Amino acid sequence: xxxxxxxxxxxxxxxxxxxxxxxxxxxxxxxxxxxxxxxxxxxxxxxxxxxxxxxxxxxxxxxxxxxxxxxxxxxxxxxxxxxxxxxxxxxxxxxxxxxxxxxxxxxxxxxxxxxxxxxxxxxxxxxxxxxxxxxxxxxxxxxxxxxxxxxxxxxxxxxxxxxxxxxxxxxxxxxxxxxxxxxxxxxxxxxxxxxxxxxxxxxxxxxxxxxxxxxxxxxxxxxxxxxxxxxxxxxxxxxxxxxxxxxxxxxxxxxxxxxxxxxxxxxxxxxxxxxxxxxxxxxxxxxxxxxxxxxxxxxxxxxxxxxxxxxxxxxxxxxxxxxxxxxxxxxxxxxxxxxxxxxxxxxxxxxxxxxxxxxxxxxxxxxxxxxxxxxxxxxxxxxxxxxxxxxxxxxxxxxxxxxxxxxxxxxxxxxxxxxxxxxxxxxxxxxxxxxxxxxxx
Amino acid sequence: xxxxxxxxxxxxxxxxxxxxxxxxxxxxxxxxxxxxxxxxxxxxxxxxxxxxxxxxxxxxxxxxxxxxxxxxxxxxxxxxxxxxxxxxxxxxxxxxxxxxxxxxxxxxxxxxxxxxxxxxxxxxxxxxxxxxxxxxxxxxxxxxxxxxxxxxxxxxxxxxxxxxxxxxxxxxxxxxxxxxxxxxxxxxxxxxxxxxxxxxxxxxxxxxxxxxxxxxxxxxxxxxxxxxxxxxxxxxxxxxxxxxxxxxxxxxxxxxxxxxxxxxxxxxxxxxxxxxxxxxxxxxxxxxxxxxxxxxxxxxxxxxxxxxxxxxxxxxxxxxxxxxxxxxxxxxxxxxxxxxxxxxxxx
Numbered sequence: 127x128x129x130x131x132x133x134x135x136x137x138x139x140x141x142x143x144x145x146x147x148x149x150x151x152x153x154x155x156x157x158x159x160x161x162x163x164x165x166x167x168x169x170x171x172x173x174x175x176x177x178x179x180x181x182x183x184x185x186x187x188x189x190x191x192x193x194x195x196x197x198x199x200x201x202x203x204x205x206x207x208x209x210x211x212x213x214x215x216x217x218x219x220x221x222x223x224x225x226x227x228x229x230x231x232x233x234x235x236x237x238x239x240x241x242x243x244x245x246x247x248x249x250x251x252x253x254x255x256x257x258x259x260x261x262x263x264x265x266x267x268x269x270x271x272x273x274x275x276x277x278x279x280x281x282x283x284x285x286x287x288x289x290x291x292x293x294x295x296x297x298x299x300x301x302x303x304x305x306x307x308x309x310x311x312x313x314x315x316x317x318x319x320x321x322x323x324x325x326x327x328x329x330x331x332x333x334x335x336x337x338x339x340x341x342x343x344x345x346x347x348x349x350x351x352x353x354x355x356x357x358x359x360x361x362x363x364x365x366x367x368x369x370x371x372x373x374x375x376x377x378x379x380x381x382x383x384x385x386x387x388x389x390x391x392x393x394x395x396x397x398x399x400x401x402x403x404x405x406x407x408x409x410x411x412x413x414x415x416x417x418x419x420x421x422x423x424x425x426x427x428x429x430x431x432x433x434x435x436x437x438x439x440x441x442x443x444x445x446x447x448x449x450x451x452x453x454x455x456x457x458x459x460x461x462x463x464x465x466x467x468x469x470x471x472x473x474x475x476x477x478x479x480x481x482x483x484x485x486x487x488x489x490x491x492x493x494x495x496x497x498x499x500x501x502x503x504x505x506x507x508x509x510x511x512x513x514x515x516x517x518x519x520x521x522x523x524x525x526x527x528x529x530x531x532x533x534x535x536x537x538x539x540x541x542x543x544x545x546x547x548x549x550x551x552x553x554x555x556x557x558x559x560x561x562x563x564x565x566x567x
Numbered sequence: 568x569x570x571x572x573x574x575x576x577x578x579x580x581x582x583x584x585x586x587x588x589x590x591x592x593x594x595x596x597x598x599x600x601x602x603x604x605x606x607x608x609x610x611x612x613x614x615x616x617x618x619x620x621x622x623x624x625x626x627x628x629x630x631x632x633x634x635x636x637x638x639x640x641x642x643x644x645x646x647x648x649x650x651x652x653x654x655x656x657x658x659x660x661x662x663x664x665x666x667x668x669x670x671x672x673x674x675x676x677x678x679x680x681x682x683x684x685x686x687x688x689x690x691x692x693x694x695x696x697x698x699x700x701x702x703x704x705x706x707x708x709x710x711x712x713x714x715x716x717x718x719x720x721x722x723x724x725x726x727x728x729x730x731x732x733x734x735x736x737x738x739x740x741x742x743x744x745x746x747x748x749x750x751x752x753x754x755x756x757x758x759x760x761x762x763x764x765x766x767x768x769x770x771x772x773x774x775x776x777x778x779x780x781x782x783x784x785x786x787x788x789x790x791x792x793x794x795x796x797x798x799x800x801x802x803x804x805x806x807x808x809x810x811x812x813x814x815x816x817x818x819x820x821x822x823x824x825x826x827x828x829x830x831x832x833x834x835x836x837x838x839x840x841x842x843x844x845x846x847x848x849x850x851x852x853x854x855x856x857x858x859x860x861x862x863x864x865x866x867x868x869x870x871x872x873x874x875x876x877x878x879x880x881x882x883x884x885x886x887x888x889x890x891x892x893x894x895x896x897x898x899x900x901x902x903x904x905x906x907x908x909x910x911x912x913x914x
Contacts, residue, residue, distance in 0.1 A: 237815075237841050250745065275814060275841050324764040338844045375815070375884065389753035401761050414843075437764045439756050446884055447842065467760040469752050472773065475886030478740035486775045492763050493773040494756045498743040500816060500886065522814050522841055524884065529811060546816065547743070548884070558753025563772050565729035565744045566737030 127216050128309040129361040132302030136224040139176050139258045147296040152222060154260070154293070162292055163262060168281035171232060171265040175512050178258050183244040184508035184543075185228065185261060187235025187517040188551045189279045190286045190370060191254060191381040194222040196294030203291045204366045204382075206347025207284075214346075215361030220297045225258040226383050227293065229279070229286035232265040235517030236277035237524055240376030240551030241543075248505045251550040253559050254383075261512050262289055275522035278340040279372045287369060287382065308361050308395055313405055313433060324436040325403040328360065328394055329426055329459070331442040331451055333374040334411040342371040343380070343443070345409065355410040355425040357433070360391045363407060375524030377499050377553035378471060380443045389558030390441060390469060405433050410455065412448040419451045423458040431462045441469040441556060445499050449484040460489040469494045471554035472564050476502050476546070482564070496560035499525075499548045502533075507541030518545060525549025569611040569722050572642065573602040574635075574649035574665050576658045579704075580618040588657075590620030592631055594638040604708055605648065608715035610722050615642060617665075621657040624664065632668045644675060646718055651680035651700045651710040652687060659687025666695050676721050680710045683736075692736040699734050784908075793907040796874035798897070800882030800890075801848065801855035801914040802840030803831065812881055814841035820880035820893045822900065825873075830859035842883030843914055855912055874906050882913060 137150035145155045156174055163172050177183045195203045197219050202209025231239065242254045249255035266281040311320075332343040334350035342351045345368050358367070368385045391407070398404040410426050413419045430438055438459050442452040449470070456466045472482035472495050482495075518526035519536040525548030526536040536545050547553050554560060577583060577590040579600040598606045598613040606613045617635055624631045647669045649662035659681045666677035680700035681687050688697055696717065700710040713734045720727050729744060730737040755772070762769040787793045804812060810821035825831075831852035838848040838855060853859040856877055865873050878897055882890075901909065 276844065324761075326760065326764075336844060338846070389751060390756060393751075393753040393757045397757055397761065402757075402764070437760050439760055441756075465760070465763045467756050467763065469756045472741065473884065473886065474741040475888050477888065478742045480886035480888045482741055482773055488775050490775060491771055492759050492769055493771045494752050494759065495772040496752045498741065500884070501743055524815055524841070527813060548816070555752065558751055558756070560752040561746055561749050562743045562752075563746055563755075564741045565731065567729055567740045567742050 127359045127361050128307065129215055129365055130218045131306045131308070131364070132218060132220045133223045133304045133306065134220065134297045134300065134302055136222050136258060139225055139260055145296060147222070147300065152225065152293065152296065159289070159292070163264070163285050163289055166281060166285060168266050168268060169264050169285060170267050173232070173263045175261045175263055176258065177244050177261055177512055179244060179256055181244045182246060182509040183512060184241065184248070184510070184515065185230060185244070185259065185512040186241040186515060187231045187239035187513055187521065187523060188228050188242055189231060189239050189372060190229035190283045191226045191383040191552070192286045192290035193226055193383050193386045194290040194293035195366070195386070196220050196291060196298045198298055203294060204287050204369055207344065207369055208287050208291050211346055214365040214367040215359045219365055220294060220302060222294060222297065225260060226254065227286050227290045228259045228261045229282040230261045230263045230513045231282065231517060232263050233514050233517070234272060235521035235523050236279060236372065237275050237522055238373050238376055238379060239517070239523050240379070240549050240553070241518060241545070242551045243505060243508065246506065251503065251547065251553050253555055254551055260293070262286060263513060276341065277372060280340060283372060308364060310359065310398070310404065310406065316403065320399050320403050323399070323401065323403040325405050325434055326394065326437045326439070327405045327408050327430050327433060327435045328390060329408045329410055329438050329440040329455060330363070331410045331412050331440070331448065331455065332368065332380060333371055333443040335414055335448065336373045337414060341373045344369050344371070350411045353411050355408055355422055355429065357429055358407045358409045360395070360407045363388055363391060374444050375499060375548045377497065377525070377547050377550045378444045378556060379552050380557050381552050384552060384557035390439060393558060394439070405435055412442065412444055412451050419454050422451065423454040426455050427458040427462045427464070430459055430464045435464050437465045439467050439469060443556065445471055445473050446484055453483065453485045453487050453490055456490040457487045466490070467492045467494065469496065469556060469558065471495065471497045471499055471556055473499045474564070475500050478567065495564035496556050497547060497554035497562045498564060499546065499554065501547040502544065503547055503550070504544045505542065515541065518543060518549060523549045569645040570614045570643055571609060571611040571646045571648060572615045572617065572639065572644045573598065573605065573613050574617045574647070574662065575600055575602070576661065577618060577620045582618070588620045588622035590618070591623055592617065592619040592634045592638070601651065601707055601711060604711045605715055608712060610719045611645060614644065619661065621661055624661040625657050628664055632665060635665060636668060636672050639669065639673065645722060647675055647677045648714060648718065649677070649679040651707065651714070652685060653700055653704060653706065654682040654684050654702045656686050659685035660690060663687045663691030663695070667691065670695060678714055678718055680714055688736055693739050696735045699736060787908050790870045791868065792871040794872040794874055794905060795861070795870050796878065796901055796906045796909045797856060797858070797861055797912070798878040798909055799856050799912045800880055800885070801912060802838040802881040803836055803848065803852045803856040803879050804839055806835060806837050808839055812839060812879070814839050814881060816884040816886070817881040818889050820878060820897065822876040822878045824875055825858050825877055826875040828858065829862050831856055840881045840883060840914060855914060857912065874904060
């Protein structure tokens with residue numbers, strides 16, 4: 127399977143007469159864009175705001191991030207979501223690099239939403255401060271969940287995917303500045319040189335723990351709560367087969383942007399044919415009941431073994447309860463002789479003294495740590511807020527609170543904030559971006 | 568200039584060896600013995616040195632600490648340093664004990680240094696900075712240098728680094744740091760796997776710590792006489808959440824009187840737990856906190872008595888340390904009311 131990602135490097139995003147890409151500048155006709163987003167009758171109010179790296183701007187509550195893309199051959203960028211369901215992972219897709227479409231609540235946030243600071247001290251806590259963010263700031267008619275802590279955020283999330291495709295259309299017929307090629311031969315039809323290298327699978331555990339549908343990550347538009355692990359080509363992941371959900375505490379989240387650019391997949395590709403034989407992705411999930419967790423671990427271990435994997439990287443979109451799935455899966459793989467490395471974050475508490483993962487197993491002897499969800503972060507006021515700052519304190523974001531007898535509320539009168547890393551938008555960069563680790567103090 | 572006080576034993580004060588180990592506490596002005604090396608590197612004046620015999624500290628610990636604390640009552644100091652104690656066991660334990668007491672009483676930073684073989688390391692490494700020291704006094708200069716460079720950071724108000732960088736024993740505290748190399752999680756993960764696959768040494772970023780297992784309790788001999796309490800981490804509370812228990816990362820708990828109800832009514836109780844779909848629990852809070860079933864069993868005589876209160880907090884994101892603290896607070900109440908057993912429901 128061969129995928130070509132044609133990259134168009136974005137230098138600036140501005141509003142103007144005509145929505146187009148020219149010479150690194152993406153121009154958006156705001157009026158038309160708003161009309162497009164409002165085609166979904168559930169979007170009752172919407173504005174589009176551009177946030178650039180270095181600005182003293184705070185964005186909250188952020189629900190989703192998507193890289194603008196288009197497929198020149200007319201297939202949907204997110205099959206089964208923004209258009210008909212067709213196989214992803216091969217052919218050509220065009221991407222606007224260096225920017226993302228953010229889905230932002232105009233007023234209300236939910237448990238899995240996050241915060242982004244574009245400049246100052248707060249910028250280091252999320253990758254998205256480094257991108258030009260085209261923010262859809264919207265309100266919806268989803269009254270059933272307006273005051274719920276858990277929200278599906280369907281309208282805003284779907285608007286993000288559709289709008290990313292809308293913007294991607296500006297480069298549909300253009301020649302990209304660079305083309306990244308991702309190609310794997312069929313597993314049993316590889317050259318002798320590749321075959322003699324240690325073979326490796328990537329086991330992904332996307333978030334799927336909400337038993338009510340509509341909150342979880344989706345694969346080809348299918349809710350992953352109702353799913354058992356399957357073998358996938360990594361190109362499918364990079365090419366829009368998965369979209370992010372709306373449930374996990376935000377620093378542990380994989381946004382759709384993360385799936386589209388998954389650094390651990392790209393790193394395995396880099397080593398493919400040199401030091402490893404990258405077999406592909408075993409796409410697992412995260413579960414609620416122990417039996418479900420064990421079932422998924424069995425599926426993963428069997429598939430890895432049958433594929434002849436010598437090694438596996440396991441990575442989870444979550445912390446806390448999902449640690450049980452993560453550790454079970456690592457142990458199940460080690461039990462069948464597959465050497466493992468895990469990539470995840472930790473929850474050691476505000477004082478750093480708690481057990482780092484919910485379950486532990488000595489078989490998980492090679493772990494990469496990408497951050498501490500409960501690290502306290504205090505940040506000074508921002509000049510500009512996109513969205514509504516009170517959402518952090520009022521709406522039950524995983525890293526915010528309205529009242530604490532020692533710390534006070536998360537949002538203070540002067541606009542300064544105190545929060546847990548939990549609510550930093552994709553802050554622990556578990557997809558593989560994280561320059562953070564955990565150290566003993 | 569900032570001020571420091573130093574603690575040493577009789578041997579390093581030049582008073583004598585084993586024969587003088589019963590030497591009673593004493594405070595002298597200025598720096599003595601190892602403090603001379605320390606004072607040349609420290610951005611603080613060592614105003615006083617406390618001396619105590621190791622045996623005296625070992626066999627009259629409370630008294631010795633009391634006397635030493637009384638010496639310090641009228642002194643101004645910004646930091647307290649003890650040792651280094653190298654491999655000397657009694658000296659190490661003495662340094663740990665006095666540092667701990669000084670930290671508690673005066674709330675100043677306390678530092679000491681010991682060799683990894685010193686029993687004082689295991690006893691005190693979680694309470695203070697214990698630096699990794701040499702086996703004997705031959706390493707004095709090196710050990711003092713490590714302490715001084717860290718002490719200077721504290722005295723200058725500079726940021727201090729991780730245990731491996733600064734040279735102290737890990738205190739069981741883990742925090743996130745940005746790697747100077749900028750190496751990403753993906754790069755580190757793939758690199759670690761390649762090493763593991765090729766049988767090369769690798770270093771896990773999360774060494775699995777020793778497990779803290781709770782022994783299984785002995786069974787109740789006669790259930791018909793037992794008083795049972797019920798408890799949950801499922802966040803069931805009266806609808807107004809009177810104790811303001813957080814929906815995630817809880818630090819608070821509450822207990823609610825159920826002596827006069829047969830079950831928890833929907834609309835009177837609900838869940839505030841943010842880690843699952845609340846619909847079923849809000850419609851019938853008993854599915855998480857089974858007051859209805861317990862009252863029925865009580866009437867049937869399956870057990871002796873039901874404790875008048877149920878206890879509740881939220882488990883999602885709640886750290887093990889906070890959970891342990893809350894449990895300790897709750898246990899006091901349970902013991903007061905002579906509860907024999909607890910049924911804990913999770914979600």
